Amino acid sequence: MRFQKLRRFVKLTFVGLCFLVFWAGSAVFSWLALPFFVAFRKDKELVARRAQHIIRVGFELFFGMVRGLGVVDHDTRKHHPQHRETTPVVYVANHPTLFDVIILMASYTNVCCVVKSSVYNGHAVGRILRYGSQIDGDTSTPAQIQRVLNECADRIARGYSVLIFPEGTRSPKFGLNPFGRIAFEVASRAGVAVVPIFLSCDPPALMRGMPWHSMPNECLHYEVAELPAAHVGKGRKHVLAAQSEIEALLRDRVAGFAMNHGESVASNDASREDVGAYV
Amino acid sequence: MSNLAQQLKELIVEALMLEDVTASEIEDEMPLFREGLGLDSIDALELGIAVERKFGIKLSESEDVNREAFRSVKSLASYITAQQGAGATP
Structure with missing residues (x-):
């Protein structure tokens, strides 16, 4: 019992340390190194x-620390994307956890990410x-959609x-x-392929509605799987x-993934209003 | 108003390249987005540009006003009529 409590304490300390290092490290990189x-x-x-380059190496180092502390076992250096350094594509991914953007x-x-506005406009990681x-x-207004x-x-x-x-x-x-249309519109207009990426985290953690301190004691295993590219024709x-x-x-x-955990898929009737989408 | 509404329906079908709906199937008070005609945010953007070009008006800078104006063909026709009236007033 005492061992379990100690293990839990150590785990939460490590996870808290990861978040602290991420935000503090981002601020240091942004204001000193950059x-x-x-x-x-x-x-x-x-x-x-x-x-x-700083972003990629910084996130890689951060993930090395996260892996070293036993929080996650995924090694970003061993993931070799099929389209790395070749022709531009539009990557679209599901977004189960807080670590997804960092992993990808x-x-x-050579990838530019459409980032959550509050993070992009922030003073720490936003600056870099x-x-x-x-x-x-x-994408809260048509003018912003046009800009994106x-x-x-x-x-x-x-x-x-x-x-x-x-x-x-x-x-x-x-x-x-439900998916928005922007990614597919971008691919269609630019004449480039869409490459779907499936992300999963096992056991589930850092998901929507799951605070960081509810993190399970087990090391998180991430799957990053590129699915076959799709070509998008012109027109609506x-x-x-x-x-x-x-x-x-x-x-x-x-x-x-849900079935493997004895769960059914959550309904897709979530509103997009909470992300500031126009419709 | 009914002539303007008809022009708007035709504009919606033409500008957005809707293939599964005709102008005559769009009702005046049918919601344009979500459960109605099922248009999305990019359709809103393209429809806004098309309306500005065709009717020579400028959309409001207030998103609330635009959201209300683009609720249905009827509300959009009212908005355009008001804008054209305002533009004609010295």
């Missing part, structure tokens, strides 16, 4: 690439994200892939929120067809 790397550089592309940004190079040509995910579409097109034209979480927020436990009909097809594909994977 100015050093980008100082006196007028070439914005070079600044963006350097900032992206540590694993992929802005330097790194990441994209503010505010334009920025995604700009990044693809500059040779980057774009990573979008089409649910716009974290997935419900053992479920998937093809965009909506691709959106529906890829949502169904990821929903099947989530359902399989």
Whole structure:
């Protein structure tokens, strides 16, 4: 009993330390390391690439620490994306946990992510994200949606892939929120493929409605699986067809994961209003 | 108003390239988004641009006003009529 309590205490201390290091480390990188790397550089592309490198290496180091503390067993260095360093694509992923963005940004190079607006505009990690040509995910008005579409097109034209979480927020436990259309519209307009990524965390943790201190004692095992790429034709009909097809594909994977845990898939009637989407 | 409503229905079908619905199937008070015609945020963006171009009006900077205006064909027609009236007033 005493051993169990001690184990729990150590676990929560380690998890708390991870979050503390993430935010403190982001602030240090943003305000101390970043100015050093980008100082006196007028070439914005070079600044963006350097900032992206700092983000990727920083997240990789962070994940090394998380792995070293036994919180997660996933090694981002061993995940070799099929499209790494090749032609731009639009990655779309489900979003079960708080670590998803960090895992994917540590694993992929030349990727710009559409980031939650409050994080993007924040003073810690937001600063480095802005330097790194990441994209503010505010889609609360048509003007903002137009901006996101334009920025995604700009990044693809500059040779980057774009990573979008089409649910716009974290997935419900053992479920998937309805997908938004932006990712598929971006792919259609730019004439690039959509690559779905299935993410899962076993045992489930850091999901929507699960506070960090409810973390199980077991080490978390992440699965990052790239599913077959899909090509999106031009026009609304093809965009909506691709959106529906890829949502169904990821929903099947989530359902399989839920079944393995003796759960049914959570309903998809969640409102998108909480993420500031226009409709 | 009915002529304007008809023009709007045709504009919706044409501008958004709707293939599974015709202008005559769109009712004046049918909600354009979600459970009604099922349009989404990108449709709202494209429809807004199309309306501005066709009717020479400027949409409001207030999202609440736009949200109300784009609720249905009837509300959009009222909004356009009011905007054109305001524009004609010296």
